[in-house]
Amino acid sequence: MLPIAVDAMGGDNAPSEIVAGARLAADEGIPVLLVGRPDEMGDTGDLPVIEASEVIAMDAEPGSSVRRMKDSSLVRAAEAVRDGAASAMVSAGNTGATMASALLRMGRIRGVSRPAIATLLPAPGTTPTVLLDAGANSECSPEWLVQFGQMGAVFATDRLGIAEPRVALLSIGEEAGKGSPLVKEAYKALAEAAFRQGAFIGNVEGRDLLTDAADVVVTDGFTGNVALKALEGSMKTLITALLTSMSARPEAIEAADVLAPEFDALYRQFHPDTYGGAMLLGVRGVCIISHGSTGATAMKNAIGMAAEMVEAGVVDHLAAAVGGTG
Amino acid sequence: MLPIAVDAMGGDNAPSEIVAGARLAADEGIPVLLVGRPDEMGDTGDLPVIEASEVIAMDAEPGSSVRRMKDSSLVRAAEAVRDGAASAMVSAGNTGATMASALLRMGRIRGVSRPAIATLLPAPGTTPTVLLDAGANSECSPEWLVQFGQMGAVFATDRLGIAEPRVALLSIGEEAGKGSPLVKEAYKALAEAAFRQGAFIGNVEGRDLLTDAADVVVTDGFTGNVALKALEGSMKTLITALLTSMSARPEAIEAADVLAPEFDALYRQFHPDTYGGAMLLGVRGVCIISHGSTGATAMKNAIGMAAEMVEAGVVDHLAAAVGGTG
Numbered sequence: 300m301l302p303i304a305v306d307a308m309g310g311d312n313a314p315s316e317i318v319a320g321a322r323l324a325a326d327e328g329i330p331v332l333l334v335g336r337p338d339e340m341g342d343t344g345d346l347p348v349i350e351a352s353e354v355i356a357m358d359a360e361p362g363s364s365v366r367r368m369k370d371s372s373l374v375r376a377a378e379a380v381r382d383g384a385a386s387a388m389v390s391a392g393n394t395g396a397t398m399a400s401a402l403l404r405m406g407r408i409r410g411v412s413r414p415a416i417a418t419l420l421p422a423p424g425t426t427p428t429v430l431l432d433a434g435a436n437s438e439c440s441p442e443w444l445v446q447f448g449q450m451g452a453v454f455a456t457d458r459l460g461i462a463e464p465r466v467a468l469l470s471i472g473e474e475a476g477k478g479s480p481l482v483k484e485a486y487k488a489l490a491e492a493a494f495r496q497g498a499f500i501g502n503v504e505g506r507d508l509l510t511d512a513a514d515v516v517v518t519d520g521f522t523g524n525v526a527l528k529a530l531e532g533s534m535k536t537l538i539t540a541l542l543t544s545m546s547a548r549p550e551a552i553e554a555a556d557v558l559a560p561e562f563d564a565l566y567r568q569f570h571p572d573t574y575g576g577a578m579l580l581g582v583r584g585v586c587i588i589s590h591g592s593t594g595a596t597a598m599k600n601a602i603g604m605a606a607e608m609v610e611a612g613v614v615d616h617l618a619a620a621v622g623g624t625g
Numbered sequence: 626m627l628p629i630a631v632d633a634m635g636g637d638n639a640p641s642e643i644v645a646g647a648r649l650a651a652d653e654g655i656p657v658l659l660v661g662r663p664d665e666m667g668d669t670g671d672l673p674v675i676e677a678s679e680v681i682a683m684d685a686e687p688g689s690s691v692r693r694m695k696d697s698s699l700v701r702a703a704e705a706v707r708d709g710a711a712s713a714m715v716s717a718g719n720t721g722a723t724m725a726s727a728l729l730r731m732g733r734i735r736g737v738s739r740p741a742i743a744t745l746l747p748a749p750g751t752t753p754t755v756l757l758d759a760g761a762n763s764e765c766s767p768e769w770l771v772q773f774g775q776m777g778a779v780f781a782t783d784r785l786g787i788a789e790p791r792v793a794l795l796s797i798g799e800e801a802g803k804g805s806p807l808v809k810e811a812y813k814a815l816a817e818a819a820f821r822q823g824a825f826i827g828n829v830e831g832r833d834l835l836t837d838a839a840d841v842v843v844t845d846g847f848t849g850n851v852a853l854k855a856l857e858g859s860m861k862t863l864i865t866a867l868l869t870s871m872s873a874r875p876e877a878i879e880a881a882d883v884l885a886p887e888f889d890a891l892y893r894q895f896h897p898d899t900y901g902g903a904m905l906l907g908v909r910g911v912c913i914i915s916h917g918s919t920g921a922t923a924m925k926n927a928i929g930m931a932a933e934m935v936e937a938g939v940v941d942h943l944a945a946a947v948g949g950t951g
Contacts, residue, residue: 423866434797437805471760471850479763479847505854509862521805522851524797525844528831529852533859536835537895540749541867544887554883561870561877569863 300330302347303605304385305598307335308354308372309392311591314340317391320598321346327599329606332385335372349384351375357591361395365403373397377404380584387585387605389576391593398435401579401586408614410621413439414581415447415520416588417454418527419574425511426459432517433577434524441484444468444517445492449620450580451515452497457611458578458604459514464497467513469522473502481519489517495620534569575600578608580617585609626656628673629931630711631924633661634680634698635718637917640666643717646924647672653925655932658711661698675710677701683917687721691729699723703730706910713911713931715902717919724761727905727912734940736947739765740907741773741846742914743780744853745900751837752785758843759903760850767810770794770843771818775946776906777841778823783937784904784930785840790823793839795848799828807845815843821946860895901926904934906943911935 305321307314314335322344325331332347333340340348353371355364365374373392377400379385390397394416402414415432422428429451436443448466455464468486470478475486482502489499503512505526518526545555555562567573575597576589585608589601631647633640640661647657648670658673659666666674679697681690691700699718703726705711716723720742728740741758748754755777762769774792781790794812796804801812808828815825829838831852844852871881881888893899901923902915911934915927 423862423869437797437808469851471763471847471854477763479845482763482847504858505851505856506858506861508855509858518851519805521797521808522848525795525831525848525852526855528797529834529855530831530859532830532832532835533856534863535832536749537860537863537891540891540894541887543749544891545884548887550883551887554880557876557880558871558884561867561874565863565866565870568866 300606300609301383301386302330302332303602304349304376304379304388305331305333305602306372306376306388306390306392307333307340309390309397310589310593311357312594313391316593316595317598318343319595320593321602323595323599324602327603329602331602332379334376334379349375349379355393355396357393359393359396361393361399364393364396365399373400374404377401381405386609387587389587389589389598389601389605391589391591391598394434394588397586397588398579401582401584405582405584405586408581408583408618408621410618411581412446413443414579415450416577417451417580418577420508420530421569421573422509422511423568426461426514427574428508428513429455429459429515430508430518430523430527431515431580432520432523433527434520435579436520438521439481439519441481441488444485444519445488446621448489448492448499448515448517449494450617451517452494453613453616453620454578454580455514456496457608457613457616461514462496464514465500466494466497466515466517467500467503469505469516469518469526470502471504473504475501477502538566575604583614585614626932626935627709627712628656628658629928630658630660630675630702630705630714631928632698632702632714632716632718633659633666635716635723636915636919637683638920639717642920643924644669645921646919647928649921649925650928653929655928657928658705660702660705675701675705681719681722683719685719685722687719687725690719690722691725699726700730703727707731712935713913715913715915715924715927715931717915717917717924720760720914723912723914724905727908727910731908731910731912734907734909734944734947736944737907738772739769740905741776742903743777743906744903746834746856747895747899748835748837749894752787752840753900754834754839755781755785755841756834756844756849756853757841757906758846758849759853760846761905762846764847765807765845767807767814770811770845771814772907772947774815774818774825774841774843775820776943777843778820779939779942779946780904780906781840782822783934783939783942787840788822790840791826792820792823792841792843793826793829795831795842795844795852796828797830799830801827803828864892901930910940
């Protein structure tokens with residue numbers, strides 16, 4: 300396998316934690332190369348480096364930054380995939396700029412109208428739920444949502460091993476007639492669409508996201524991003540409230556200590572880093588988008604996920620799934 | 626104060642729990658009247674009853690049901706407010722039909738384009754966040770979102786005692802340029818709008834809903850409903866996962882017992898019933914919409930909230946706040 304190109308400069312903890320994560324992945328046998336400023340990377344072990352002199356800031360405007368900063372680590376990482384020097388790119392940097400770099404340098408898969416961000420939501424007791432679009436397209440057409448469903452099904456199979464994924468549409472009621480005009484149109488289009496694997500099962504609601512109600516949930520990038528962040532926020536709020544409430548009584552503090560293994564397991568299960576990152580589906584290459592807060596372990600997981608997706612041949616599967624609709 | 630009209634037939638636990646809740650409220654000195662089928666209500670104490678022979682089912686189509694079932698408990702409750710026999714209506718029944726009854730029988734406040742559902746989200750350590758629209762209008766114009774902001778500010782003052790509410794717009798980034806076309810337009814309109822109390826403070830994201838970031842968060846009813854249900858679902862999922870994880874080890878079960886007071890307090894803090902229900906803002910009367918799962922205590926709280934809103938004069942305040950824009 301060609302190496303995974305890691306944007307060493309992207310993320311709140313870059314470059315030190317990113318480089319550390321890359322080295323952990325390499326220790327597990329995954330070929331990795333780093334992209335960025337060599338003199339800022341610290342000890343890279345003997346990992347190969349592609350030099351890039353510029354860094355797109357976390358809060359920079361994505362489109363113009365990517366067009367202007369041609370020697371940025373993000374643009375160079377995407378070019379490495381395009382040029383056959385790397386099999387995938389991974390970044391914890393500016394999400395919009397990561398998408399724009401991948402889109403402009405790798406290009407879209409033939410037939411794909413718009414790439415979408417697929418993210419995994421924990422569903423206790425069962426496989427995670429694939430949510431897309433988690434924020435790439437703040438306005439969508441019904442036809443794009445159909446492609447998101449087809450691409451999400453491929454991802455559910457390749458990433459989670461679900462042979463026949465159940466694809467649902469996010470709405471505000473289960474009946475076909477519920478929701479916004481976009482959702483009503485998308486419902487009809489999804490019901491008529493061809494799926495290479497899996498099938499459209501109808502609407503689900505916000506409360507179904509962390510359950511076994513569906514394997515893939517399709518929505519526009521605005522709603523998806525609001526829902527994803529609402530979920531992340533509620534987890535954080537609830538866990539903080541739990542810890543605070545248990546620190547007021549001596550007996551409670553003792554009991555909480557006893558429960559540490561359970562709390563740890565729960566924390567890991569619901570932490571966004573657990574699944575290694577989101578994937579941009581629809582570009583001609585594997586592009587993994589990690590949280591800005593990614594540390595070494597999460598970066599190692601993201602690189603592992605990238606390698607897994609390359610080995611699974613997900614890009615070819617996406618092309619076949621979307622091409623199948625005409 | 627005129628009595629609060631309670632739809633005795635609405636909700637999963639109607640009429641027994643609803644009647645029980647109404648009696649609890651009456652015991653606390655709130656004037657209450659019941660609306661529905663007297664022979665199904667059981668022991669109503671000596672509460673007055675407005676007879677209504679029909680019941681709109683929880684899953685019935687709202688608009689046509691309200692138009693057709695003129696002797697339904699929901700329609701009669703709304704008429705009681707319109708006709709000056711009651712000061713407010715409360716129902717745990719079909720949400721859409723509750724809205725339609727209130728809208729068709731009470732009418733809109735002059736100047737209000739569309740009524741919106743305002744709901745309270747828990748924010749640990751501070752006052753709850755008012756979220757609207759939580760589901761009344763699945764498609765909105767920027768101007769409606771401005772009115773939602775003005776009405777939400779009134780509600781935050783009258784319901785939560787916040788003198789100068791901070792009104793924010795739900796988006797997928799804090800900058801003015803972030804979000805869907807609707808959100809970008811609404812941002813401009815909100816920034817230019819006059820507020821009788823409080824002020825527009827910009828965008829917030831999904832992760833800010835359960836925090837002190839804003840007092841009032843404005844969004845369209847589709848996004849609001851998805852976010853609200855995602856939050857409710859995540860609370861339920863996380864609490865279930867927590868309880869499940871603690872039941873596997875004998876030591877953990879013992880420790881969990883010690884923590885029962887903390888878990889109870891947390892459960893109450895995050896339970897949707899805590900705040901008594903949502904309020905339909907913009908109709909000419911107080912209309913409280915309770916969860917379908919409402920039991921006696923939650924119904925008592927909802928009736929208490931209705932009485933509080935009547936005493937505060939919220940409908941007059943809403944009229945003044947929205948009329949102020951032209």
